[in-house]
Amino acid sequence: MSKLSRKLFWRMAIMICSVFLVSFLVNTYFLPKYMLYQKKVNLAELTATVQRTSTDELAKAEAELEQQYNVTIVSSEFESNLNDLNETIRRKLYAEGVSLSKFWLSEESIKELKQNKPVHKLYNQTKLNTSFLVTFLRVDDKLVLIGTSVAHSDQSLRAVNTFNLFIAVGALLFTLGLAWLIARQIIRHLKELAKNAEDISNLDFHKTELKTGDEIELLAASINQMSDKLKDAHLALEQKNDNLQSFISDISHEFKTPIALIKAYSSGIRDGLDDGTFLHVIDKKTDEMALLVDKLLHLAKLQNEPYQMADFNLLTLLEHALENYEVAIQHAGKMVEVDDRRLHQPIVRADQQKIGIVLDNFISNALKYSNEPRVRIELANEGERLLFTIRNSIRSWDEKDLKQIWQPYYVMESSRNKQLSGSGLGLSIVRAILEKHEAPYGTIAEAEEIQFYFSLPVRSG
Incomplete structure (x- = not known):
C-alpha cells in the first residue's frame, strides 16, 4: 500500500471509529433518558386533554385516545378501602393486557388526588424487564389511570451497539479497499505530473493532458502553463546567448582592429617612421573605442536611470x-x-x-x-x-x-x-x-x- 493509501485509510478509519464511538455513547447514556422524556411529554399532553374532559366524554373517546397516544386508560370509582381500590385497578389493567407484578397506590397519593393534583408513578417490573409509567387523575368523582410501558433498553442497546460494531468493522474493510482505489487513481495522475515536472527540469518541455474535473486537472493546467512559459524563456535565453556570442565576436573584432592599428602606429613612432599622421590615427581609433564603450555603459545605465x-x-x-x-x-x-x-x-x-x-x-x-x-x-x-x-x-x-x-x-x-x-x-x-x-x-x-x-x-x- 502506498503512503497516500495509508493516509486515506487511517483518516477515514478514524472518522468511522469516531462516528461509532459517538453513536455508542449517545445510545448508552442519552437514548434511554430521551425515550423516557418523550414518554413523559406524551403523557403530559394527554393528561392535559383528559383534565379538560368530563367522565362521559372520556368514556366515549377512551379508545381513540389510547390508540392516538399509544397508552392504556382505566378508571374506577373512589373507594374508601385503599386495598380494594388497588385491586380494582389491577384487575382492569390486567383486562387491558397489562400485567403488573408490583403496583400500589398510597394514602398520600389519594390525598393529592382529592386535591385535584395529578400523581405520577413509575413501577419497575424487573422480571418483565419493563417499567410502567403512570399518571393518576381525578376526573369528577372517578379515579383515572393513564399508563404506558417503558421497555428497559439495556438489551436493545447492546444489540444496537453490537450491530453498529459490525457495521464499523465492515466500513473499515470497505474503507481500506476504497482508499486503495482512490489513492491508485490519484497516484497515477500524480506520477504523470511528477514525470512531466522531471522532464521540464531536464529541459524537455511538453504537456500532460488530464481531465479529472478536480484540483489535479487544475494542477496539470498550471504545470502545462509553466512548461510553456519556461520553454519560451529558455528559447529566448538561448537566442540571447547566441546574440551575446555573436556580439562578443563582433565587439572583439571592433576592438581588435583599432588596438592593432594603435600598436602598429605606436611602434612606427618609436622607430621614427612617423610622417606626422600617426598620432592622428591613434587618436581617431582611441575615440572609436571610447564611443563603443560609452554605448555599452549607456545601455546598462538606461535600465535604472531616472x-x-x-x-x-x-x-x-x-x-x-x-x-x-x-x-x-x-x-x-x-x-x-x-x-x-x-x-x-x-x-x-x-x-x-x-x-x-x-x-x-x-x-x-x-x-x-x-x-x-x-x-x-x-x-x-x-x-x-x-x-x-x-x-x-x-x-x-x-x-x-x-x-x-x-x-x-x-x-x-x-x-x-x-x-x-x-x-x-x-x-x-x-x-x-x-x-x-x-x-x-x-x-x-x-x-x-x-x-x-x-x-x-x-x-x-
Whole structure:
C-alpha cells in the first residue's frame, strides 16, 4: 500500500471509529433518558386533554385516545378501602393486557388526588424487564389511570451497539479497499505530473493532458502553463546567448582592429617612421573605442536611470536632430523628407533628452541601411497621441530579423562591411527608452521598405 493509501485509510478509519464511538455513547447514556422524556411529554399532553374532559366524554373517546397516544386508560370509582381500590385497578389493567407484578397506590397519593393534583408513578417490573409509567387523575368523582410501558433498553442497546460494531468493522474493510482505489487513481495522475515536472527540469518541455474535473486537472493546467512559459524563456535565453556570442565576436573584432592599428602606429613612432599622421590615427581609433564603450555603459545605465518627464515640441527636437546629420546626409547623397501635414499638436510629454537619443538612432540607422537616397519621416496626431514614423528602403530582410532586431547585440547585416555593420546596440537602447516611457513601438517591413514607429502622449489642454 502506498503512503497516500495509508493516509486515506487511517483518516477515514478514524472518522468511522469516531462516528461509532459517538453513536455508542449517545445510545448508552442519552437514548434511554430521551425515550423516557418523550414518554413523559406524551403523557403530559394527554393528561392535559383528559383534565379538560368530563367522565362521559372520556368514556366515549377512551379508545381513540389510547390508540392516538399509544397508552392504556382505566378508571374506577373512589373507594374508601385503599386495598380494594388497588385491586380494582389491577384487575382492569390486567383486562387491558397489562400485567403488573408490583403496583400500589398510597394514602398520600389519594390525598393529592382529592386535591385535584395529578400523581405520577413509575413501577419497575424487573422480571418483565419493563417499567410502567403512570399518571393518576381525578376526573369528577372517578379515579383515572393513564399508563404506558417503558421497555428497559439495556438489551436493545447492546444489540444496537453490537450491530453498529459490525457495521464499523465492515466500513473499515470497505474503507481500506476504497482508499486503495482512490489513492491508485490519484497516484497515477500524480506520477504523470511528477514525470512531466522531471522532464521540464531536464529541459524537455511538453504537456500532460488530464481531465479529472478536480484540483489535479487544475494542477496539470498550471504545470502545462509553466512548461510553456519556461520553454519560451529558455528559447529566448538561448537566442540571447547566441546574440551575446555573436556580439562578443563582433565587439572583439571592433576592438581588435583599432588596438592593432594603435600598436602598429605606436611602434612606427618609436622607430621614427612617423610622417606626422600617426598620432592622428591613434587618436581617431582611441575615440572609436571610447564611443563603443560609452554605448555599452549607456545601455546598462538606461535600465535604472531616472527619467525627467516634461512637455516639449517633438517637431523642434526632430529638426535639431536632423541638423546634426546635415553634413552626413549631404556627404552620403541622401535626402530626408519630413511630412507633418497631419500634425496639429506637436507638444508631447516625455524625457526630452532620452527621446533625442531615440530620434538619433532611428535617423542614423535609416541613413546607414537605406539603399536609396530618400528617407521619409512622418509626424501625425492620432487621438491623444503623436505618432512618429521613419521609412527607408532596405537591401534584404528576413522574418527572423523583425523578431530579433530589438535585441541587444543583434545586427541585421551580418557582413563585416564597416559601412553596414554596427555593434547592435542602437535599437536595444531605443527599446529600453521607449519601454521606460510605456510607449508603443514596432517595426513593419513591406516589399523592399522597412518602417520604424513609436508614439507618445500629447499635452492635454
